[in-house]
Amino acid sequence: MKFLASMNKVVLLFFLFISLSIGAQEITVLDADSNEPIMNVAVFNTDKSTTAISDFDGKCDLSLFDKNERITFKHLGYEIYKTTTGQILKRNRKVYLIANSQQLDEVVMSISKWEQQKKDIPQKIISIDAKSIAFTNPQTSADLLQNSGKVFVQKSQLGGGSPMIRGFSTNRLLLSVDGVRMNNAIFRGGNIQNIISIDPYTIKNTEVVFGPGSVIYGSDAIGGVINFFTKKAEFSTTDSLAVMGNANYRYSTANSENTGHFDINLGLKKWAFLTSVTYNDFGDLKMGKHGPDSYLRKNYVQTINGEDVLVPNANDRLQVPTGYNQINVLQKIAFKPNTDWNLNWSNYYSETSDYSRYDRLIRPNGSGDGLRSAEWYYGPQKWFMSNLQFSKNGKGRFYDGLKITTAYQHFEESRVDRGFQNVTRYTTLEKVDALSSNIDFENKRIGDLQLYYGTEYVYNKVHSFGHQKNIETNEIAETASRYPDGSTWQTLAGYLNTEYKAKPNLSLLSGIRYSHVWVNAEFDTNFYQFPFDNADLSTGALTGSIGLSWFPKANLQITANTSTGFRAPNIDDVGKIFDSEPGSVVVPNPDLEPEYAYNVELGVQKNIKDKVMLKGTTFYTYLVDALVRRDFEFNGMTEIEYNGELSNVQAIQNAAKAYVYGFEFGIDATINENISLVSNLTLTQGIEEEEDGTDSPGRHVAPTFGDVHVIWKNQRLKTDLFLNYNGEVSFNDLAVSEQSKDYIYAADANGNPYAPSWYTLNFRSQYVVSNALKTSVSLENITNQRYRSYSSGIVAPGINLILALEYQF
Template identity: 55%
Template structure:
């Protein structure tokens, strides 16, 4: 007994000592919260949590009120007595406050409420819960970005009637759009690893003043995770491991990231690998989408094989690897250096919409696929704060290098010739951005930008029996260059808390150069070289007005532009069966002039109604139209007599729409969230107004979400209206093989809906389980203009373990 008593007393003392330390965690992510202020009512006692979210509260008495306060979380009051044996406190995120901070509007942090434009944000917690397979799916979860897919390894965003090279993509502030971004559907967004994303901001509408060419319909800004410093002599170590499986395409995904934080240095390593099998479509829907047969090649001999499961979309599977390494160095409080290295590579990606084309009742292609899509970026970012400079309060300088590699390989059924087109592009950019506060009411933003792109392209024909290759016409003129120089400025005037005015101007000059001597061996163009000079002046002006706590008005007017790039002036490719696009050097920038009006009604955060209306006029639109080459309207291309077409300033367009969002917080734990988008528009085609290709159907969603400390469930529906044959753009009518047939046998895009259920459960503080059942009723459908049918009933399971 004498032996056990001291041991028992020591044990009680140990428990008492331990009880003086608490750990503060986010109630949803269960991650530690750094920098929580802990104090009593008169603030005579105070402490701040460290990088582990821990603090010693031994100086507080057992019964006095202890306040826990953090900028991004709700204030909480506890007593030491109420802690019990857990010693853990959970704080609820102030999501309303988090959503108000945006970067993309000026490249500097601003209050979202001050921005005249509509900006949609998706944070890491939302991404973790929605569990998307690609970054294109991340955008789709916003409910305001429409996604088209030509193949499983794809995802081409549409925003307010614009798509592809009329939308801009940035990664950590660096422009991803390059000189060969095309008007056809683009898949580059899938190169961004969804597991690495910290936050995504989608600007709805023009963004040319800040971002230049291509930011006509919107800007998609992806901000990846940052290395975290410990700010102490102790090591801050964090690691996450994620495993995921999806049944509809037999997806197997693995991801890990590791953060090592020191006082002045921090390192973040991230890696993801995903393997997708062929995608299975739903059981209930148009039979036109089924895959009844496919081409099987054995010993260079093609044979059409009956598909034993027509719902399985042969061939769609592929795999992808994403790597990211970041380094942060902060020698002083007012300066930091951030280096980011990003690398993405894929396997060959079958171009499914080309594999389902028929010619004379026989499948046209034996093979059609993209070669590995490789993207590398290095980005050095220097941020400096100054309290003494007359020129700036904050400066961000970024220098970046990107390398893009892509290829297209196709071979017709029973043909011995395989066509190969390979592209490599090097992109260099320099951005210097400044922020200056002149007074408590006035802020000024300005900057300069320089971009240089060089394109290397080659074309080959390969005999599949002998494997010998011969040169042929390349997709782009080899050695072509595209460069852009710009200056911009923007001013923000906020005379009081209710009213904000923002305005800006940008001047851009773009030069494109191309040499067609090599391709003239095959095309006989009337010129050997082309040089295109384009200048553009764009502006924006808008106001945000909140006359009271309930109402907020936003009004914004802007102009935007897209300058011709190498894809416009120099491309040679088969745009559709029986047509070939040839170069055209006589191009000018296209301009967009638009306005949008927003009204937000917030009834004490119980009911929030968000309404937006917009209108855009596109002038001198760069579009593909029939053309003549040396007086000829047809030429031979890849062994087929084809109509000649070219990109031309040959159109005008009018686009308009309305967006409505509703949030109803039914209880503290239950809310209803819904979004609906109405879009319309026409363009001029040979003096006739016709539907626009990238105007999506009206679409929306509705979510009923329940949340408590450890459990979250979301029952939701996605829905999509029909586009009738009469409302299809002419270019879509020509692609009848991707559409369903109406009662008259004409192509159209049917309406559809899906019912879905998603849950998330925290198992302790380190393990997170996410499970989803999507398309519960197993609908067979395609999103508008998509060549591949969407997933049928799909069970998704994800497990995350954190250290």
């Protein structure tokens, strides 16, 4: 009996040893930055005769491999990692993979203002990290978005860039910088240039949310949200002072650009300081050689001995005048008293020189034998923001994370125009002071349910002035301002967002927000006899969203989302007076209501053998009570005199409905360890429905656009040969307001304006000379095409050589 008992113990110990040995072969694959598990990682040996795949929890069984056998970990979004089973077992059975520069978007912040796994998000969202930005080397933040291949950008002049997302643009998209909304009370429906105030050299990451984002961001977030996150001041990891920095130089031939950038970071254990300065100098832009002759700048206006004359352009491909310069300064101070609290004080400043509104300078006069304007330019565009943020980690009574963000912003812009051979120069100047405060909470304590909630208050005050000057006598007289001086716009809101992990492969997200908006404007009757004294609006909006992210298989993701968005009237809608187009003037209208959007979208992502990632999204957005510019009566009149010209009266009105739908496709393919293929394609259609039942194409619906990239890289060199493509917009598909701008479009066979299709072939490269020095060489528009993007005033650059240096210390 004792012998049998002893044998039983031996057998039990043997099976226990076998079980432990097998169990010891299970490892976990984790993201090196977020420490989150990575599913669908392929693990294989040298001849690929044996393969294992990580599951939803990042778990993977390596018992198939010998202890000293060399194995490879491969995932489309991460750098390849090679090791042995024995080495992994010595490291607590964990493998950490580093996200590659093309896929560094596994963790995003734009949906809830807190870090979330991208795989759990039901909305389409893209992330552009600092490495990608450095490789594409954009001139401005508008170009940064355009280089992604997923956002269409319109430009009225060189100093500009107005993104279009899913048929919406300008004040129907929300811009945010480090958690602070940039949209202000005079963001207009026409194309805006505020995005160029954000320095691409200071951006750590950019996230673009497609579709309504009003639950978190409130008014204006109808078509999407564009979040810019700038670099942080970095602390020292030792007791000594840590000094690091960057110096950059960039030159491009198409507009003789010279850009210099310098930043330095000083870090201590509890204090950190980041200083950044960038200066841009852009000359006049030269267009391509092959394309419509109507795009050429054959003559322009010069003032000689006090008289405006039309002079021939010595180089009709040179767009005179388009050049300008700009300076951007960033100063950050960070204080970390302990592991729980962080204090960040950030100050941003941007200022341009005067820059011409090129599309207005090429408008023909009424007879068609000359130009309408002698001068039309924007005065310096200035932006200042001081942003103070407190953040706390660790459990509180009602939260696990707390952020308090308070910010002050000052915006300044002006418009100067003078008709050809007219002695009167008209100037309007606008200033906006904006205060905002956000309190955001994160709570993880209710089982699988995670809560995000918070409040927001925003206050804008608008200062607006107008004057005219006789350029012969220098006599100055006051004229009507663009907006009611002293007008205010403010909003107060509260929101709740939830994320529920129903299963390891199924996440549900939902949210709700209530926003209340107040608008107050007092109208000056010294220049126009308004039939009203003031605009006093008080309106509320309830918005919501619900969506799911489901992995029926580890290599297949399905997302579905429905959401609502809104835009409350702002001062630009309610109180603006300006010339919208030749012979038309927009007047105030205080009787406006918010416009609402209802959106549904469905997305699919398929990973094929960890070599190809296919992505597809379809969406439909319906906009009701749309705020649009339409003909109007002012004191019973359909025409009034504006700046000395009898003009048709228009106003912003809740006069239309609109629907936009489309498809977005993408493919990321890894051919081998050195070569990859990336391609995007976006198709959008949109219609505005008038109150009388007539339809017209949507103004901000981009043409079909896409790109194809063939990327080759090794440890030191990365190259990208790529094709950009835009489809045609025929005359019948142009919005009515665009059909009247025949001076910026080509003419079809019937003489009607249209936007031709175009393509460009391009090449960019980056070479790592050393750990400190990188060089970049790019050649854009290699075939020297002459093209103008849809709705853009300026013609795109022709063949363009770009040289850049980056030095890190």
